[in-house]
Amino acid sequence: MSTINELAVNLSPDATMGDKVRALRAAQKMSMAELSRRSGLTTRAIRYYEDNERVPSVDAVKKLSAAFDVSTSFFLDDDEFRRQEKQDAFLEQVNKEYGSRGKAQARRLLEDTNALFAGGELSEEEQGDFIDEMQELFVIAKKRAKAKRGSSKNAQNSQ
DSSP states (O other), X not given: OOOHHHHTOOOOTTOOXXXXXXXXXXXXXXXXXXXXXXXXXXXXXXXXXXXXXXXOOHHHHHHHHHHHTOOGGGTSOHHHHHHHHHHHHHHHHHHHHHHHHHHHHHHHHHHHHHHHTTTOSXXXXXXXXXXXXXXXXXXXXXXXXXXXXXXXXXXXXXX
């Protein structure tokens, strides 16, 4: 794996993931099409990332890291990577259980919950615990709503 120093990538401390993708691509003199080929991501997705219109999923970070031959920690520190990986797994589980609408609701919940911590006083561990609890409450609420819909449908069908 290449080190960041070998790539001569100059980034500010507040560089976004999009800035990092663009800088790595430039340092490796790689076109978007070549990055797309190496990573398996679409050029449109790469453009979204570089323009900071979207944040890459954990899966996309893995693909970008492999394509650039750098560690995922270039994009996310290990704790953040594990947190996002856990959130991605939660979103996929919600999608399987409650469909795309449930997944969109869960994503909004996570985004709003993460926004609560901006400049906050909670430690990373406390934030993770809070997010875990919010995810559990979300699933409980979805299960109750699903059961309620099922029981009202049964009542209507028996009439």
